[in-house]
Amino acid sequence: MSVDKETLVKVARLACLRLAAEKLEPLTDELNNILEWIETLNEVDTEAVAPMTSVVETDLRWRRDEVTDGDYAADVLANAPDVQYGFYAVPKVIE
C-alpha cells in the first residue's frame, strides 16, 4: 500500500495538522518509505495469533463510586489561552 498526496492531505485533515504545500511531496515520500519498511510484517504468519491487549497480566481495577475529585475550576482553567466567565472560549462553532 502506498500513500499519494491526496491521501496525505486527507490523513492530515483527520489529524488536524496544517501541512505547508511544499512539505507534501517530501512527506509523501518519507511516509511511503516508512510504510514500505513496516510492511515487512506481512511476512509473519499471524493466522492463529491473538492481538496483544495488554503486556501486563492483571485485571482492570474498578474505582468505588465516590466523589473524590473536581471542584477546582481555577486549576482546570489555569493554563487556558482564553477563558470567559469561567468557560473555555474557542472560535465560534456553527452547528
Add this chain to the structure above:
Amino acid sequence: MSDPRTSGLIEGASGDWEIVIGLEIHAQVISQAKLFSGAATRFGAEPNSQVSLVDAAMPGMLPVINRECIRQAVRTGLALGAQINKYSVFDRKNYFYADLPQGYQISQYKQPIVGPGFVTIDLEDGTSKDIGIERLHLEQDAGKSMHDQHPDLTFVDLNRSGIALMEIVSKPDLSSPAEAGAYLKKIRTIVRYIGSCDGNMEQGSMRADVNVSVRRPGEGLGTRCEIKNVNSVRFVMQAIVYEASRQVDVLEAGGTIALETRLFDPQQGETRPMRSKEEAHDYRYFPDPDLLPLEFDDEFIAAARASLPELPDLKKARFEADFGLSPYNAEVLTAERQSADFYEELLEELAKLSGKPAKEVATRAANWVIGDLFGHLNKAAVAIADSPVSAARGAELLQLVDDGTLSGRMAKDVFEEMFASGRSASEIVAEKGLRQVSDSGELETIIDRVLADNPTQLEQYRAGKDKVLGFFVGQVMKATAGKANPKVVNELLAKKLKG
C-alpha cells in the same frame, strides 16, 4: 389517507413508502462520580467546577473505571433481556471537537458490555410488538458548547465531560413515529424502574439519535440520515415525520439521499444538515491502551440481577392476572414504578379495611388512582412520591364510600380537601359532621315534608312529568345538607310517589 404517524406509510405521488427507524438512546447512568474520574455528576453546577484533571484531559492524566457504572450497565442489560458480555473492551473514538477534551471519546465499539436483547412495546390499537436491541455500551459524555453567549466565540463547559452514558442501540425494527415514541417511552420506563437513569429528557440525561430511512414496501433498506440529540418523545416523532417526508420528496424528484447527520429544530419543526459534522468521519477506533479489557464473573451478574425490581412488563401482567385490571389500567399504573407501588399499597390497605379480596376492590381503586389522584397530581404538577394524599389515606377514603359513610359526591369534596390540606378523610368527616344519612326512617320524615311543602311539583309529577323526580331528590339533599344517601333517597321517593 392514513396517518403516517401511526401507519408508518407515506403516500407519495408515485406510490407508498415505508419508514424505517432505528434509535440510539443515550441514557446518563445514575452514579455519584463520572465513568473514569472521581468528579461529581450533579446537574447544574458552576461551569467547569465538576471537572477533574482527567475530565479536562490534562497531560498525563489517566482513566480509572467506576464500578457503579459497570453495575448499572449490567442491570440495564438484564432488564432489556439482553446478553451480558463478561468480556468487553473500551475503545477510543477519535475526533476533534471543542467539547471533547481528549480528542477522543472512550466508548465501546466491537465488544460492548451488553449484546442483543429486546423490549416489547404496546401500541394504541391494543397490539404489541417486540423491538430488537442490538447492543448497549458504556461511553463518556462530552462537555457542553454554548454558541449563543458571544458574537464570535463558543463557550465550553466540561461539567458533563466524562459522565457515564449507556448508549442503547435498537435494531431498525421501528416502522412508525408512534412506534418510535412508544419504544423511547418504554426504554425510559425500564431505566427509571431499575434506577439506572433518571430518564429526564429536559435536563439531557436521556436523548436520542434517530436514524430514519424510507423504502418501497418489500424492498431493502434505503440510505439513512441520523438526526442527532433529539430530547423529547414528541420531538422524536415530529422529526421522523418531517425527515421521512423530506426523503420521499427527494426520492420522488429523482434525487438520492445523502448519508448525513442532521439536527432537529423544534421551533421550525424541521431537520437540517449539521454543518459541524459535514466532513465524513473516520473515527479510527482502537482499544484504549490506558485501560485493560473489562471482565467480570457470573457472580457479579447474579448480584446485579438480584438487585432488579419487578420489571414493568411482569408487573403489568400481574396486575391484569391477579387484580383483574383492564390492560389500559394496568399499563397506566405500571408506567412508573412509584405509581405502581402507590397503587399496590393502597390496594392492600383497602382490602384490609374492607375485609374483601383485593381483586374485588382493585378496579375501583385503580379508577380512583388514575382518575382522581393522577388528575389532581397532574394539575398541581406534583410527583406521586410527593402526593399530599398517601396510599393509606386514599384507601381510607375509598373505604368510607364503600361502607356508605360518604356518597360519591361527598367523597370528591373530601378528596379536594385532603389534597389541599394533607389531612385524613376521617378527620375531615368528623370535623364537618359529614356522615351520609341512609337511615330510611329519618329520610322518610324529610321526604314527607318535602312532598308536603311542594304540592305544585307533586301535581306535575302525578300528571306524568317524570323529570320532577330530580327536583325532589335535590330538595331532599338540600334539606340534609348533602348528606342523604342518594341511592336510598331515590328508592324511597319512588316508593312514596307511586303510593
Add this chain to the structure above:
Amino acid sequence: MSDLRDLKIAEARDGLRRGEYTSRELTAAHIEAMAPARELNIFITETADQALVMAEAADKRLKAGPAPSLTGIPLAIKDLFCTKGVRTTAGSRMLDEFVPTYESTVSANLWADGAVMLGKTNMDEFAMGSSNENSYFGPVLNPWRAAGSKDNLVPGGSSGGSAAAVAAKVAMGALGSDTGGSIRQPAAFTGTVGLKPTYGRCSRWGMVAFASSLDQAGPITRDVRDAAIMLTSMASYDAQDSTSIERPVPDYEAALSGDIRGLKVGIPEEYRIDGMPPEIEALWLEGEAWLKDAGAEMVPISLPHTSYALPTYYIVAPAEASSNLARYDGVRYGFRKPGTGGSLSDMYEATRGEGFGAEVQRRILIGTYVLSAGYYDAYYLKAQKVRTCIAEDFRQAFESVDVILTPTAPSAAFALGAKSADPIAMYLNDVFTVPASLAGLPGISVPAGRSAEGLPLGLQIIGRAFDEESVIRSAGVLEAAAGFDARPENWWDSAK
C-alpha cells in the same frame, strides 16, 4: 567543591548521614555546575531556588533522624513529568508555557523520599526521538566527544538531557522515560546506567503520554546501585493508573549481592544483526565472558521475531501517539494559533501545524494513517498480533534462561545531524531496546566499554516481568567486571 559532584548517590547518602556535608552544600555544588553546562543545553527549566529550599528541608529531615536513601540527593527530572508549579514542556512548543497544577506520581515519590529537584531536562519532543535533536528547545550535546575531536555528538534520546546531566555530573541521578529505548540508548551513549522497569512497575500518572502501552519511567544514574536506589523510591502501586500493578516494591539495592552463580544468561542469535560494528560484537562477547567468570551459564536462545520488532513498534507507538496527542488543540492549555479562516478547525490545524515539530507530525500522520478506515487490520491489528509473537518469544526464552544479554545500541554516539535526514536510520538505533519494550519487560543498560574513538558503549540485560532484581544483580556483576570508570573531559566549562 567539585569533589562533591564525584559522589554517587549511595556515597552521598552515607556522607550526608555522617554529617560530612549537607544537602545544601551538595545541591549548591550541582547548581554551580549548571551554569557552564548550559553549553550542553541540558535543562529546559532550572529550578535552583526550589532546589535549595528542598535541600534545606532535607537537611532538617536528616538531622531529625532516620530518613529515606534519597533524602537530600539533587536530581534532574525529564521534562515529560508534570511538576506542580514548574513549567513542563515535554520538549514541545505546544507546552512551552504549560505549568501543571499537579505532580506526577513518580516525581512525587522521589520528593516524598526527600530528593531535591535541580530542574527539568531537555528531551526529544513528546519523547519521540533517539538523538534529542527533536526538541523545540534545541538539541542536547553529549558531554562525550571522540578522542581528539571537537565535534559535537548527540547524547541519544529521548531522555538525552537526563543522560547528559548525569554524565556531566550536573545531577547525581535523573528521571527518564523509556518507550522504545529512550532511557537505555542515551545511557549507552553517555556512559551512564539506564534502567527501564517492567511496564506497570512505575505509575504513568502525570507523565505526559507518548505511547500508553509502552511508556515507562526509569532512572538514569552513574552506577547500578544508584539506579536500584532510585527505582526503589520511584516504583509504587498507583490506583490512579489502571495499568499500574499492585505488588510490593522490593528493596532493589538489596538485590546487588554480586552472586550470580548458576544464573542462566540467554544470548539471542537474532541480535547478531547485519552490519553490526565489530567492536559492538566484541563487547558483547566480553560481556558473556565476564558473566561466565562470575559463575553464570550462557545459553544460546532464539527470539525469532526480533527483526519485526521495530516495524511493529513504528505502527503501535505512532498509532497510540496520534490519539494521545489529540488533546493538544489549543483549547485548555498550551500553544494556540488562530487559523486564517477564523473557524475552530482552522484554529486546530494552525495550532497543531505549528505547535508540533516535524518528527511529531510525521508520527501523528503515520499513526493516523494506520488506524484509518481500511488500514486498521493491515497495520494496527497486524502489529498487535506480531507484538503477541514477540512477547511469546520472550516468554519461551525465559523458560530456559533467567536474563538475556545483548548490546544496548548498534553504535556509539553519532554526530549531530548525522541521521536526521533518514528517519529509518534513526529508528534503527532502538533495534536492541524495542523488543523488550514491546513485551513490557525490564531492561538495563550498563556502560561496559569504549569504542575505538573512545566513546562509551553499553550492554543491555533484559529480565522477566517484575524480576528487576535479577536484572540489577547481573548488571552489578557486569559493571564490576567491566570496570568502566572513564568520564568525559569537561570541555564545556571554559572556566576550567
